[in-house]
Amino acid sequence: MATFRKRSQLQNNSAASVGDLISEIGRGVAQAQQQIDAATLESFKAMYSEGDDYARELRSIGYQPTWYHIPEASAEVNLSLSMSASTSTSTTSKSQLFGTTVDATTQNQFNFSSELSSKLSFKVVPVPPPISPDQVAVVPQLEGLTLANAAELLAELGIEFDYANDLEKDSELEVKEQAPKPGSMISRDEKVVIIA
Numbered sequence: 001m002a003t004f005r006k007r008s009q010l011q012n013n014s015a016a017s018v019g020d021l022i023s024e025i026g027r028g029v030a031q032a033q034q035q036i037d038a039a040t041l042e043s044f045k046a047m048y049s050e051g052d053d054y055a056r057e058l059r060s061i062g063y064q065p066t067w068y069h070i071p072e073a074s075a076e077v078n079l080s081l082s083m084s085a086s087t088s089t090s091t092t093s094k095s096q097l098f099g100t101t102v103d104a105t106t107q108n109q110f111n112f113s114s115e116l117s118s119k120l121s122f123k124v125v126p127v128p129p130p131i132s133p134d135q136v137a138v139v140p141q142l143e144g145l146t147l148a149n150a151a152e153l154l155a156e157l158g159i160e161f162d163y164a165n166d167l168e169k170d171s172e173l174e175v176k177e178q179a180p181k182p183g184s185m186i187s188r189d190e191k192v193v194i195i196a
Contacts, residue, residue: 016098017096017098018079018098018120021077021079021120022120022122025073025075025124026124029070029073029124032070033069033070033126036068036069036070037067040065040066040067040068041185043065044064044065044138044185045138045183047059047063047065047138048137048138048139048140048157048183059156059157060156069126070126071125071126072123072124072125072126073123073124073125074121074122074123075120075121075122075123075124076119076120076121077119077120077121078119079119079120134188135187135188136185136186136187136188137157137158137159137185137186137187137188138183138184138185138186139159139178139180139181139182139183139184139185139186139192140153140154140157140159140182141182142154142175142178142182142192142194143175143176143177143178143182144174144175145174145175146171146172146173146174146175147163147170147171147172147173147174147175147194147196148171148172150175150178150194151171151194154192158188159186159188159191159192160189160190160191160192161191161192161193161194162191162192162193162194163193163194163195163196164193164194164195164196170196173196174196175194175195175196176195176196177195178192178193178194178195179192179193179195180192
């Protein structure tokens with residue numbers, strides 16, 4: 001059986017409210033997903049912003065970097081639970097459930113038996129699901145290309161575009177500017193504007 005020097009000692013050692021514990025795990029999953037998404041975005045930008053032959057060959061066969069996503073994360077934590085109550089007025093009291101993780105340090109320091117611990121199990125799932133990657137596009141580098149080559153590249157990537165003025169007649173003009181800038185993420189219903 002557990003023998004604590006003081007119950008508050010265990011609580012102050014590494015205790016947190018159970019709600020805070022679950023929130024912190026959820027934040028950790030969200031941060032992991034953000035890092036995964038950032039790596040994929042960098043791959044997209046590298047592939048569609050650069051004009052090297054390797055990237056061009058990958059685009060020509062329809063290659064797109066893979067989007068990875070954490071569909072759900074399950075957690076199972078051994079906890080020593082304690083209840084804390086405080087009185088805010090003469091008629092109301094507030095109770096809060098605290099949990100202390102049961103690890104080797106806790107077991108040794110407080111002579112705690114892990115057989116007496118509680119298990120907290122929960123899942124973190126994304127709601128609503130993330131948007132589909134095919135709804136976004138990365139704007140490629142167009143400046144320096146001819147209007148004909150820029151139009152061909154945008155068509156290949158499935159990105160709609162407009163000319164800033166009546167330029168379609170001279171397809172050999174060079175693209176001087178573009179909006180949005182190369183590497184920008186746009187939705188599929190947005191258009192790129194080409195300026196020669």
